[in-house]
Amino acid sequence: MTTRILLVEDDDALGAQVRDMLRKDGFDVEWVRDGDRAAKVDVDGFALVVLDLMLPGTYGLDLLKAWRGREIAVPVLVLSARQDTNDKVRALKLGADDYVTKPFFPDELLARVNARLRRPELRRGEGPVRIGRVEIDLDGRRVLVDGEPTPELTKVELDILGVLAKRPGSAISRRALVDACLDPDKAGSERTLDVHVSRVRKKLGAAGGQLQTVWGIGYKLVAEADAEGD
Amino acid sequence: MRLRLRLAVLLVVAVVPFAIALALLQGLLVRRNVALATGEALAARLDGPQHDRCEESPESWPERAWLDGPERDRGPNRELRNERRRRARALRGRGPARFFVYDASLVAHRSDAPELPPRVRRALQDGDEIGWGMVDGPNVHDHLLVIARVADGGRCAFVATVRPREGPPLAFTIVPALAVSVFTVLLAVLAAGPLVRRVLRLTEAVRRARGGEAVSIPIEGSDELTELERAIAADRAELAAKVDALQRRDAALTSFVANTTHDVMIPLTVLQNHLLALESRAEPKSTEAELAAQALGEAHYLGSLLQNLSAAAKLDDVDRPLDRVDMDLADLVARVAQRHRTLAQKKRIALDFAAPEHLAIHADLTLVERMLSNLVHNAIRYGEPGGHVAIVLEPAGASGFHLEVLDDGPGVAPADLARLGERRFRSEAARSRQPTGTGLGLAIAREVAERHGWTLRFEANEPTGLRVILESASA
Numbered sequence: 243m244t245t246r247i248l249l250v251e252d253d254d255a256l257g258a259q260v261r262d263m264l265r266k267d268g269f270d271v272e273w274v275r276d277g278d279r280a281a282k283v284d285v286d287g288f289a290l291v292v293l294d295l296m297l298p299g300t301y302g303l304d305l306l307k308a309w310r311g312r313e314i315a316v317p318v319l320v321l322s323a324r325q326d327t328n329d330k331v332r333a334l335k336l337g338a339d340d341y342v343t344k345p346f347f348p349d350e351l352l353a354r355v356n357a358r359l360r361r362p363e364l365r366r367g368e369g370p371v372r373i374g375r376v377e378i379d380l381d382g383r384r385v386l387v388d389g390e391p392t393p394e395l396t397k398v399e400l401d402i403l404g405v406l407a408k409r410p411g412s413a414i415s416r417r418a419l420v421d422a423c424l425d426p427d428k429a430g431s432e433r434t435l436d437v438h439v440s441r442v443r444k445k446l447g448a449a450g451g452q453l454q455t456v457w458g459i460g461y462k463l464v465a466e467a468d469a470e471g472d
Numbered sequence: 473m474r475l476r477l478r479l480a481v482l483l484v485v486a487v488v489p490f491a492i493a494l495a496l497l498q499g500l501l502v503r504r505n506v507a508l509a510t511g512e513a514l515a516a517r518l519d520g521p522q523h524d525r526c527e528e529s530p531e532s533w534p535e536r537a538w539l540d541g542p543e544r545d546r547g548p549n550r551e552l553r554n555e556r557r558r559r560a561r562a563l564r565g566r567g568p569a570r571f572f573v574y575d576a577s578l579v580a581h582r583s584d585a586p587e588l589p590p591r592v593r594r595a596l597q598d599g600d601e602i603g604w605g606m607v608d609g610p611n612v613h614d615h616l617l618v619i620a621r622v623a624d625g626g627r628c629a630f631v632a633t634v635r636p637r638e639g640p641p642l643a644f645t646i647v648p649a650l651a652v653s654v655f656t657v658l659l660a661v662l663a664a665g666p667l668v669r670r671v672l673r674l675t676e677a678v679r680r681a682r683g684g685e686a687v688s689i690p691i692e693g694s695d696e697l698t699e700l701e702r703a704i705a706a707d708r709a710e711l712a713a714k715v716d717a718l719q720r721r722d723a724a725l726t727s728f729v730a731n732t733t734h735d736v737m738i739p740l741t742v743l744q745n746h747l748l749a750l751e752s753r754a755e756p757k758s759t760e761a762e763l764a765a766q767a768l769g770e771a772h773y774l775g776s777l778l779q780n781l782s783a784a785a786k787l788d789d790v791d792r793p794l795d796r797v798d799m800d801l802a803d804l805v806a807r808v809a810q811r812h813r814t815l816a817q818k819k820r821i822a823l824d825f826a827a828p829e830h831l832a833i834h835a836d837l838t839l840v841e842r843m844l845s846n847l848v849h850n851a852i853r854y855g856e857p858g859g860h861v862a863i864v865l866e867p868a869g870a871s872g873f874h875l876e877v878l879d880d881g882p883g884v885a886p887a888d889l890a891r892l893g894e895r896r897f898r899s900e901a902a903r904s905r906q907p908t909g910t911g912l913g914l915a916i917a918r919e920v921a922e923r924h925g926w927t928l929r930f931e932a933n934e935p936t937g938l939r940v941i942l943e944s945a946s947a
Contacts, residue, residue, distance in 0.1 A: 350811050353810055
C-alpha cells in the first residue's frame with residue numbers, strides 16, 4: 243500500500259509541481275486547494291500533511307489548530323513564505339512537525355518529507371554495525387571488511403571508527419573527533435588525529451575509500467566510496 | 473519644591489535686610505527730631521537772666537526754678553505759652569535729664585560731664601548751632617546727648633543735656649521687621665503652591681506622553697502658564713498626528729513588502745523547478761545546461777534578496793523584540809545545508825556540514841535561518857567550480873556554540889575583511905552586487921548576530937577563501 247499524503251496548496255502551478263514531485267517519489271497525493279475544503283477532509287487517513295499557510299478560506303494555522311485540538315497526530319509539514327510574521331514559529335508552536343521555506347528545491351521538500359516518514363533508525367551498542375563493506379563490532383573490538391578481519395585497530399583508531407559509524411554519511415569535525423577519541427592529557431592535536439585516521443584507512447584496505455576526508459570539516463564514513471572523496 | 477525654595481530664599485535675602493534698614497532709619501529719624509527739638513529749646517530758654525546766671529556759676533547751673541519755669545508761665549500770648557510748654561517738655565524728655573555747661577572752647581565745667589563725641593565737637597567748632605550724638609550710660613550708647621550754642625563766647629557758651637535714649641531698643645524694632653519678613657515669605661511660598669503644582673502636573677503629563685501614553689495636557693485657569701499648556705498641547709497634537717501618519721505609512725509599507733515577498737516566493741519556487749527540469753533535459757555540459765544552471769542561481773539570489781529585505785525591515789524596527797524560541801541550531805545547520813545543496817551541485821561545489829546531534833539555543837528562528845543562509849549562499853555564490861564550502865557547528869562551554877562557514881573561493885582582500893557586514897554599507901550594498909562578496913546578506917548576518925549578543929568575524933582562510941566565525945557570548 244502506498245503512503246498517502248495530503249497536500250493543501252492554493253497556487254495551481256506550485257501545487258501541481260509539488261504533487262508531481264511527490265508522486266514521482268512514490269507517494270499517493272491528494273491535493274486540496276483551499277482551507278475550507280481541507281477542513282472537511284478526514285486527515286487521519288493520511289501519513290503526512292503538506293500544508294501551505296496562506297490559504298483562501300480557512301487559514302493554514304487555523305486548520306493546524308483544529309487538527310491538534312481534535313488530537314489528530316498526523317505529521318504536518320508547513321510551507322512558509324512570510325518572513326515578517328513568523329508564521330513558521332507559530333506553526334511549530336501549534337504542533338507542526340517541520341517546515342520548508344519558499345522558494346524551495348524539490349530535493350529539500352522530498353528530504354523533509356522522507357525524514358518525517360522513513361527516518362532511518364540507528365541503534366547504538368546493539369551488535370555490529372554494517373556500513374558498505376565495513377562491519378564494525380565495537381563490543382567485540384574488531385572490524386571486518388567483506389567478512390575478513392582487518393589488522394587489529396588500536397583503542398584510538400577503534401574509537402574514531404566508532405564515532406564515524408554512529409552517523410554514517412555525516413561529516414564529523416576534527417575537533418569533535420579529537421575531543422571524543424584522543425587523550426586530552428597527551429595534548430591531542432588535529433594533526434595527530436589525521437595520522438590516526440590515515441592508519442585506520444590503511445587497515446581498512448580495499449574499503450579505505452569509505453572513510454572520506456571532508457574539506458574544511460574532518461571525516462565521514464560512507465557506505466559507498468565515490469569519485470568525490472579525496 | 474525647588475521653585476518654592478528659591479522663591480523663599482530670594483524673599484528672605486531681599487525683604488529681611490530691607491525691613492531692618494527701614495527700622496534703623498526710623499530710629500535714626502526719631503532721634504534726630506528729638507535732638508533738634510531739644511537743642512532749639514535749650515537755645516531759646518537760655519537767653520537773658522538765665523544766661524547771666526549760667527555765666528556766674530556754670531558749675532551749679534541750672535537751678536530747679538529754671539527747669540520748672542515754663543509750667544508756671546502765665547504769658548498773655550497763648551501761642552507763645554504753648555510754644556514754651558512744648559520746649560519745656562522737649563527739654564525734660566521722658567527720662568531724668570541732666571544738664572552740663574561748656575565754655576567757648578568746649579571744656580566742661582563739671583567733672584561728671586560726658587566726653588563729647590569727636591564728630592559733635594568738630595561740627596560745633598565749625599560753627600554748628602546744635603550737635604547731638606550717642607554717649608555711654610550704664611550700657612554702650614544708651615544715652616542721647618544734645619548740645620546747643622547759647623552764646624558766642626564766655627564761660628557759658630554751650631549747654632548740653634544728656635538723657636536715656638528715647639524710643640524702643642533696636643531689638644524691639646528688628647523683631648517686627650523679621651516677623652513681617654517671615655510672614656511675607658510664608659505667604660509667598662503658600663501662594664506659589666498651586667502654581668508649582670500646575671507646573672508639576674504639566675511636567676508629569678508631558679513626561680508620560682513622551683513615554684507613549686495617551687495623555688491629555690491639563691489646561692487650567694487663564695494666565696501665562698495656561699498659554700504654555702495650550703502651546704504644549706497643540707505641539708503634542710501635531711506631533712501625534714505626524715507620528716500616526718508615519719506609523720500608518722510604515723505599517724502599510726511593511727505589509728506591502730511582506731505580501732509582495734509572499735506573492736513572489738510562489739512563482740519563484742515554480743520557476744526554480746522549471747529551470748531544474750529544463751537543465752536536466754539539456755545535454756550535459758551544453759550551453760543550455762549552463763544557462764539553466766546560471767538562471768537557477770539568479771532565481772535563488774532573487775528569493776534570497778527578497779527575504780533579506782523582509783529581514784532588514786524587521787531588524788530596522790529596533791523597538792520590536794526578537795521572536796525568540798527554543799530551537800535546535802544543529803537541525804538548522806542541516807536544513808540550511810540541505811536547502812543549498814542543489815545550488816551547490818549546479819555550481820560543482822562540494823557543500824558539507826558537521827554538527828552535533830542537537831544543540832539547543834534560544835533565538836529568533838527566522839532571523840538565524842536568514843543569517844546562516846546568507847553566509848552559506850555567499851560562500852556558494854562566489855565559489856569556483858570544484859571548490860568547497862563547509863559548515864562546522866560545535867558546542868562551546870556549558871551552553872554556547874562555535875560555528876564556522878568556510879570556503880576556498882577567491883576570498884576578500886585583507887583590508888576589506890574588517891569592513892564586511894558593516895551596517896553603513898548596507899544601503900549601498902542593497903543597491904549593488906559587489907564582486908568581493910559583500911552585500912546586504914552579510915550586513916544582515918552581522919545585525920542578527922549583534923541583536924542576539926553573538927560575535928561574527930570574517931577571516932582569511934588558508935590558502936584561499938573566507939572563514940566566517942560566529943560565536944555565542946558564552947562560547
